Amino acid sequence: MAIVKIKKLNQSSKIPLQKYVSDAGFDLFADNDYVIQSFDSCLVKTGIAIKLPSGYEAQIRPRSGLALKNKITVLNSPGTIDEAFTGEIGVILINFGKKDYHVVKDDRIAQIVFKKTNYIEFKEVDSLEETSRNNNGFGSSGK
Helix, strand or coil, X not given: CCCCEEEECXXXXXXXXXXXXXXXXXXXXXXXXXXXXXXXXXXXXXXXXXXXXXXEEEEEECCHHHHHHHCEEECCCCEEECCCXXXXXXXXXXXXXCCCEEECCCCXXXXXXXXXXXXXXXXXXXXXXXXXCCCCCCCCCCC
16 A cells, blocks of 8 residues: 655644545545636636655646536646646636636545656657558547
8 A cells, every 4th residue: 555645734734535435536525615707717726735755746636516506617637747746736626607606615526646756768769660550640530
């Protein structure tokens, strides 16, 4: 099991919560109240910082209920937290709804998922192997 070190930046900040043991993501909580105006975005702070274990990244993803019911989602989804970043976690939320949305302190605003990273090395070549797909993209496989 990998261990993620976590630091509360405020005594009242909440540690991410896994609602069910089998859930892939942990809920992140707002550390203050915010108003996200209709068709605008806002950086919502969580009041926590983490230190990831070597070979891991964290991804910030939307909460499906928040998106469906309120048209609130993570703007740069998924947001990536790299292994070396140890600053406060902030979530860029965007409001696609017609009304302003009020985030209240301790609201569940997003989820964080932890993934192993693959270290990649590029090798420049003059050509690539032919495949059945080649250059076909952007809907070429049908609906």
